[in-house]
Amino acid sequence: MKKGQLGFLAGTHMVNDLYQGAIPAMLPFLMSERHYSYAAVSGLAFAASGISSLFQPLFGALSDRKPRSWLVPTGFCTAAFGVAAAGLSGNYLVTWLCVALAGIGIAAYHPPATSQARAAGGSSQKAMSVFSVGGTVGGALAPTLITLVIGAAGFAGSYLLVIPALVMAVLWGLKGPWMRARGHMAAAPLVTGASARTGTGGTGRADDWRSFARLVAVIVGWSIPYVTVTSMVSLHAQRDLGQSTAAGAAVLSTYTAAGAVGTLLGGWVGDRHGRMTSVRVGYLVALPALLGIAWAPAYPVLVLSAAVFGVAMFLPFAAQVTLAQDYLPHRPGTASGLTLGLAMAAGGLCSPAFGWLADSSGLPAVFYALLAVFVVPVVMAVRLPDRTPSAPDPQSPPLAEAAPTHKAQ
Numbered sequence: 001m002k003k004g005q006l007g008f009l010a011g012t013h014m015v016n017d018l019y020q021g022a023i024p025a026m027l028p029f030l031m032s033e034r035h036y037s038y039a040a041v042s043g044l045a046f047a048a049s050g051i052s053s054l055f056q057p058l059f060g061a062l063s064d065r066k067p068r069s070w071l072v073p074t075g076f077c078t079a080a081f082g083v084a085a086a087g088l089s090g091n092y093l094v095t096w097l098c099v100a101l102a103g104i105g106i107a108a109y110h111p112p113a114t115s116q117a118r119a120a121g122g123s124s125q126k127a128m129s130v131f132s133v134g135g136t137v138g139g140a141l142a143p144t145l146i147t148l149v150i151g152a153a154g155f156a157g158s159y160l161l162v163i164p165a166l167v168m169a170v171l172w173g174l175k176g177p178w179m180r181a182r183g184h185m186a187a188a189p190l191v192t193g194a195s196a197r198t199g200t201g202g203t204g205r206a207d208d209w210r211s212f213a214r215l216v217a218v219i220v221g222w223s224i225p226y227v228t229v230t231s232m233v234s235l236h237a238q239r240d241l242g243q244s245t246a247a248g249a250a251v252l253s254t255y256t257a258a259g260a261v262g263t264l265l266g267g268w269v270g271d272r273h274g275r276m277t278s279v280r281v282g283y284l285v286a287l288p289a290l291l292g293i294a295w296a297p298a299y300p301v302l303v304l305s306a307a308v309f310g311v312a313m314f315l316p317f318a319a320q321v322t323l324a325q326d327y328l329p330h331r332p333g334t335a336s337g338l339t340l341g342l343a344m345a346a347g348g349l350c351s352p353a354f355g356w357l358a359d360s361s362g363l364p365a366v367f368y369a370l371l372a373v374f375v376v377p378v379v380m381a382v383r384l385p386d387r388t389p390s391a392p393d394p395q396s397p398p399l400a401e402a403a404p405t406h407k408a409q
Helices: 003-034 038-065 071-088 092-121 125-153 155-187 193-198 209-239 245-273 275-295 299-314 317-327 332-361 363-381 398-402
Strands: none
Touching: 003 038, 003 071, 003 092, 003 125, 003 155, 003 209, 003 245, 038 071, 038 092, 038 209, 038 332, 071 092, 071 155, 092 125, 092 317, 092 332, 125 155, 125 245, 125 317, 209 245, 209 275, 209 299, 209 317, 209 332, 209 363, 245 275, 245 299, 245 317, 275 299, 275 317, 275 363, 317 332, 332 363
């Protein structure tokens, strides 16, 4: 494991997903100051998650064709600009377009960074969880940052939100040659010559598109409650349980911070008990935790349920990333882009529908509807097959070392 490279990539992931988490954290302020409806803020959630997810497979395919490490800093800087511009804009359409731009920046970052993290971490589930937890920590910090900046200075102070991206961009520039030397190995696919035509590559195993499609279906079902709870749990605390804006931000921070704990715990469980254990336990625990969010009669119950739900939802996260890359060992960027991107689009695409349901029937009805939807991916997740790629072909080029295979689970 290349700990220095992995730690630096986790730092970039924290900054990138800080802006991903900033958008749902801004929604209560937008509702109170600009008087947006649930449907309007759900449209912004779609712009952030849905548009981002639709673009992410494209960036994944580009990363598989040739190394494009520059997409990493370009991605998080674009996300920062979009979020800051959305705060400064007073027009809904312009705000929507700025949020969509931020989503595209977030999409550009993930496939090349995830491929580099897999190369740096090798077969360790814990290594991928370290990279992944950088993103969840960023998401956990976002509500606090938004509350401090917009709560104190109003939307006029939104320009301050670009500071984390500028700092990380400077650090990336200082470490640029070091990252590019290693990023080339991570970004390139394992298919050359005849192996490209047969789909077997250096690992001696073909891409398993059937199992990959099943995993994508599971992640689609995962993304719908994830995106909706992220967008609405803070509003639920305020509108239904009579809490303050700060309390609403606190429950969102608890939820995202619990996700960071779940990501690290999932890596630990995966290395010791097999990654499918973290997948199955995570989904089975998440279901009753979501019921707790829907039923919560008081704020402490909501906070506890959100914390358990956050841990459970992210327990399978690192395992799903590595499993996708092992289903498609010759297209790691595409695997990352489709699982982290297109599959996530379902959550964003469904956001307007849940927004309309909230406007007509209230937020508890939304969470009960999510519970019914979530049963399907839970059942599918417990039946996913594992895949342990065969040992690399001794005759394959050195590039095969860039995508280590998993130990038998």
